[in-house]
């Protein structure tokens with residue numbers, strides 16, 4: 766667990782998700798989906814119920830190269846970060862990361878502290894040597910956040926997302942994890 770003071774002075778707890786968070790994570794994700802067009806799902810389109818989410822959290826806990834992190838302010842979840850490392854031995858040193866923050870908390874540093882906790886965890890664990898992610902190319906806040914954390918653009922995935930009939934490209938970004 767980590768505690769950080771955000772830009773506005775509020776206290777943010779960063780910790781691993783537990784089974785007890787499942788209902789709030791489902792509620793949070795269904796709401797966050799409607800706050801931007803940058804996620805793969807929209808308002809109420811998260812698509813997992815509480816039992817399914819409990820199982821997913823369990824699966825994150827079952828491997829050393831996976832982590833599910835939440836950010837909490839005043840006892841409620843305001844952001845989350847997931848990283849799923851590959852199960853194959855030859856690929857176990859890399860995986861894909863996803864992140865979201867509630868709109869009411871944007872630009873206050875929550876994304877930055879979630880990423881820092883995650884990168885520290887990856888470095889300490891010693892298994893993860895590469896983190897990949899995909900981001901819509903016009904998601905300027907996210908690209909800025911990732912670049913600030915040391916991610917580099919490695920490629921482009923054309924027509925990766927379709928929202929209201931319009932296609933968007935994803936940038937493929939990556940960060941090497943070294944001490």
Ligand SMILES: CC(C)(COP(=O)(O)OP(=O)(O)OC[C@H]1O[C@@H](n2cnc3c(N)ncnc32)[C@H](O)[C@@H]1OP(=O)(O)O)[C@@H](O)C(=O)NCCC(=O)NCCS
Nearest residue numbers: 803864865866871872873874875876877900905906907909
């Ligand atoms: C992307 C997201 C996770 C960022 O979270 P956050 O808590 O607002 O992030 P932070 O406040 O730590 O950092 C955001 C940075 O982007 C910068 N930023 C914001 N809008 C920007 C813009 N339009 N252009 C460039 N930089 C921008 C901020 O200034 C800040 O940088 P700074 O700390 O150097 O000032 C959040 O906006 C979000 O959840 N968006 C919707 C879901 C999403 O896009 N998820 C990522 C999918 S790949």
